[in-house]
Amino acid sequence: MQRPGDLMSYLAELRDRVHRYRRYGLLPEAPGAAYLRTRRGSGLACAVCGEPVLAAEPEVIIECRVLDERALERPILRLHHLCHVIWLTECLSGRAHRSSGA
Numbered sequence: 001m002q003r004p005g006d007l008m009s010y011l012a013e014l015r016d017r018v019h020r021y022r023r024y025g026l027l028p029e030a031p032g033a034a035y036l037r038t039r040r041g042s043g044l045a046c047a048v049c050g051e052p053v054l055a056a057e058p059e060v061i062i063e064c065r066v067l068d069e070r071a072l073e074r075p076i077l078r079l080h081h082l083c084h085v086i087w088l089t090e091c092l093s094g095r096a097h098r099s100s101g102a
Contacts, residue, residue, distance in 0.1 A: 014083060017048055018090045027077065028064050030091050034077075035063040048083035060084040 021027040027047065028034045038060050041053035053059040062077040062084075079087065 011086070014048060014086050015090060018083075018087050021048065022090070027087060028062065031088060034065060037061050037063075042078060044078050046080045046083050047077040048079055048087065051080070053078055053080055057081065 018027060022029055038058050041055045041057040041059040043052050043055065045051065046053055047062075058081050060079045060081060060083075062079065064075040064077065
């Protein structure tokens with residue numbers, strides 16, 4: 001079992017990755033920029049942590065909206081439920097900071 005400090009460090013690392021991936025366009029900036037659905041894990045890597053989403057876990061699938069109409073398909077991202085919650089939280093906290101003028 002992990003110690004609470006280890007868990008806090010892991011969550012901080014996931015938040016940092018989400019910030020970095022959003023900044024470089026690897027994750028959508030906001031939930032409204034994507035279509036979401038869930039299913040049983042596919043075994044493919046999570047877009048945030050890089051670990052496989054196992055069949056026993058829920059997998060959140062994000063289909064990104066494509067701004068370029070010439071694109072043949074939408075980018076599809078797979079996330080663990082926890083990684084998805086962190087992405088949503090960071091999207092909402094970023095929106096709150098922008099609206100408050102911070």
